[in-house]
Amino acid sequence: MKYWLILSIFLAGHSCAAEDNEAIDWLKKMAASNNNVSYVGTFIYQHGGRLETSHLTHHVSPMGDVFEKLETLDGPPREIIRANDKVTAYLPDSQTVIVEKRNPHHLPVTLPENLQELNAQYELKKTHSERIVGFECQWIFIAPKDKLRYGRKFCIEFNTGLPLRAQVVNEKMEVIESFGFYQLQIDQDVAAESQDSLYAVVARNENWRIDRSALNITEKPFDTGWTIKPSPPGFYKKMEVKRTVAGRLSAIPHLVYSDGLAAISVFIEPNQRKKMTPPLISKGAIHIYKKNYQTFTIVALGEVPAKTVMMFANSVQYKKSSEH
Template sequence: MKPAWFLAVALWACAPAASADPLWQDDLNWLKTMVVAARQTDYSGIFVYQYDNHVETFHISHVIDHEGEHSRLNGMDGARREIIRKNDQVWCYLGDGKAKRVGRSGDRRFPAILPEQLSLLNENYQIKQTEEGRVAGFHAHAVVFKPRDVLRYGHRMWAHSDSGLLLKAEVLDERGRVIEQNTFTTLTLGGNVDRSWINANRLDSAPPDQAAHLEDPPEVESLAGASGWQVGLLPPGFKKVIEMRRPLRGKKGPATHMVFSDGMASISVFIETLDGDRDGGHPGLSSRGAMQVYSKVSGDYLLTVVGEVPPRTVMQVADSVRYSGQ
């Protein structure tokens, strides 16, 4: 009797450990596949962005050729808004007819997810493949990122079952309600994707009048914590990714920019000196779907905190920024 009882207890104790690991690996594999698919799949389709009662439609294409990755995001409503990306160079056209080149640090973009990011994700979210369904006519698997506290939002991502391409992304608040979603409504995968726009939109062959408006990307100077600015009450789970000094358009002096990430969401802190040409703007909290912007004037400085996190998180960060340098 006794050995049998002992065996039962031992089995009971081992069961969760034995089953948890492969399951966790499986859920994680979905994420890895999604990151690779986002880089290496040819696709084009109509993409809908929705939050509150706001709906907007975009056309999106992504093509791989001998030069690398080409991608275009094109707003279909209202004024012209277009993003064109070639590998790690990005151009942005807004309604004013000007194109601007947006700098992008190429060295941190890998076609795979980094181990540090995975361990951060695991600390802050429970990742689980939950259900299967159809998105834009394709069979998809849903992967849920359930936050371990209320300082961040939850995410449900629907990945194409065959390629792993992200078909639909939902951001969930603490009660599980969808506060923002991005989803394909129609999608073409593979070789039939239209490639004519790649050369038509090349900026080196852009008409002179347009080229004249082309602004150079802002010079970004990387700092290793030398600015002396600190976030006293950084929400748990967030780690500093980078700190730099960068110019912001239309502003005289450069701003200090710090970025923090919990593996899924990120928070940016901008610190600018208030002078003649900066009047503090519109202090307070403003939001767009999952994106929050909170700015406040503190002494001679304007603090702006941007992040796809709940309002309390950006406010906690902004309220605890302090200068501890010389």
């Protein structure tokens, strides 16, 4: 009898692990879809009871180059273009172009390597399947093990691995942010002209303000002298650089922490002496918390609950010289 009990516990544990592995396989498939599936669609971004629709073009060339274009359809027109590692945002309402170029080797959090790391802070569950915008998809639930992070739900298309729905849920299991296609064509041949920006020409002709933001491309990590101590449990430092941020006049320290799924950025810049209200801002799953620390303004932000970004901002310290 006792042996049966042990065996059944073992089997239960085993089947649970098998389910985890299956869930990880789905997530890997989803992560890979980014680099091997072309599609055109319209999706809804839902946050805080608001809806915004955007048009999305995703094209993977035979050479493996990824080209993406996002155009907002509601509110002021805005366009984001990603060509491999270069992201360009056109903001016609303020006549601004923001350019972000990253070295792919510096992406601190990449999938699927980090998927294994997820297990420490999250529980992976394969749940039901569903039909969304004409495609069958499998729901995977990534449930947090504590209240410092949010849960995620993805409905992953059977064949291509494309996430048809992506949701962020809080501890009450309320969906606080959701991305979902409502119209989608997979494996669409994207015409060359649709890859062009609607605004590139006018931006050039009318001399829009261009902000370039670039990571400090150095192979070795940069010791900014700043640290997060103690860092909230389960988060580890992934990157420490001094970087230029569009709109800032000099390079500022930027620390990135992650638990494998959520990332938190901490920026430290000379005191802006700006009005600090409101210090806490949220947008969908993202919380942004600002505080003054000595002569600096600290900005912590990430797709985590408010208290987590606050913990980060409050733990920022300048390392003593003896610790260097």
